[in-house]
Amino acid sequence: MGPVRLGAVAAHFGRDVDRTLAKLEAMVAGARRDGVDLLVLPGATIGGYVPDLQFPWASGLSRTEGVQDLPPAFALDAEVVQRVxxxxxDLVLCFGFCELEDGLRYNTAVCVTGDGVLGRHRKVHQPLGEYAAYAAGDRFAAFDTPVGRMGLLVDYDKTFPESARALALDGAEVVAALSAWPASVTNRAERLTDDRQSRLFDIYDAARAAENQIVWVSSNQTGVFGDLRFLGQAKVVGPGGQTLARTGTKGGMASVELDVEVEVARARRLLHHLVERRPAAYGAVAHGEGLRHG
Known part of the structure; x- marks a missing residue:
């Protein structure tokens, strides 16, 4: 396939869908001018995220008790998705939105081109009170794209090694991890770079790439929405866990050109983690059995 240019975006997106579409038009045009082949936008690109992770069902930007401020929800074939x-x-574009199907709302990431939807992932792992705003997905699956076989994750999913491992075992050589990842809601630091969640965000990006020897494209929201302060820190990580390009806490795009197949093959030339696994030795741990509490 040869070299491709991968771009990971750090940016702020809120409730105003029309404003977002106008912003995306300029963003995609700029990426196209820069020769980007894969552009990964943050989670909750269309319509924004919840304003409060602990009580999303009973709080809003107005802070009026009982008033909900949940993201607008759209079907996968909705006009707004078709417009994106x-x-x-001809770009491969990944973005997040609140998907509506059969009365349920999902925190969803999709990968699209002008030909339509190539792949979809509904966030599986839900932190704190997110279950009150979204239903949970139940699977991880890779799919083919013009830039290679890919997988999608939505923010908290990358905390769990099994998520990225499932995609790698399904043949994904690139994983796009779309986030609306905030600073700690329980122990905030004065500076975002000192925040506990800031460190974890970077650790997970590097570890998931290195564990699976894949290319990792990590996007994130920036700025403030409701009670949440987002971290930014978009990046592209190589299959050895090395950060190839990154943004800071403000908006921007981390971009790098590389040959995905060559880089993944090089990383796996002597040590091939997926081949060298010993599933039989993992036993009940692999299935979540025998978990001890307290």
Whole structure:
């Protein structure tokens, strides 16, 4: 396939869908001018995220008790999704939105081109009170794209090694991890770079790439929404766990050109983690059995 340019975006997106679409038009045009082949936008790109992780069902930007401020929800074939596909054109574009199906709302990431949806992932792992705002997904699956076989994750999913491992075992050589990842809500630091969640965000990005010897493209929201202060820190990580390009806490795009197949093959030339696994030795741990509490 040869070299491709991968871009990971740090940016702020809120409730105003029309404003977001206008912002995306300029963003995608700029990426196209820069020769980007894969552009990964943050989680909750369309319509924003919840304003409060602990009580999303009973709080809003107005702070009026009982008032909900949940993201607008759209079906996968909704006009807004089709408009983003049209914007993508020949780019492979990943973005997040609140998906509506059969009355349930999902925190969803999709990968699209001008031809339509290539892949979809509904966030499986839910922190704190997120279950009150979204239903949970139940699977991880890779899919083919013009930039290679890919997988998608949505923020908290990357905390769990099994998520990325499932995608790698399904043949993904690139994983796009879309986030609306905030600073700690229980122990805030004055500076974002000193925040506990800031350190964990970077650790997970590097570890998941290195564990699976894959290319990792990590996006994130920036700025403040409701009670949440987002970290930014978008990056592209190579299959050895090395950060190839990154943003800071403010908006921007981390971009790098590389040959994914060559880089993954090089990382796996002597030590091939997926081949050298010993599943039989993991026993009940692999299935979550025997978990002890307290």
């Amino acid at each position: 596909c049209a914007l993508a054109g």
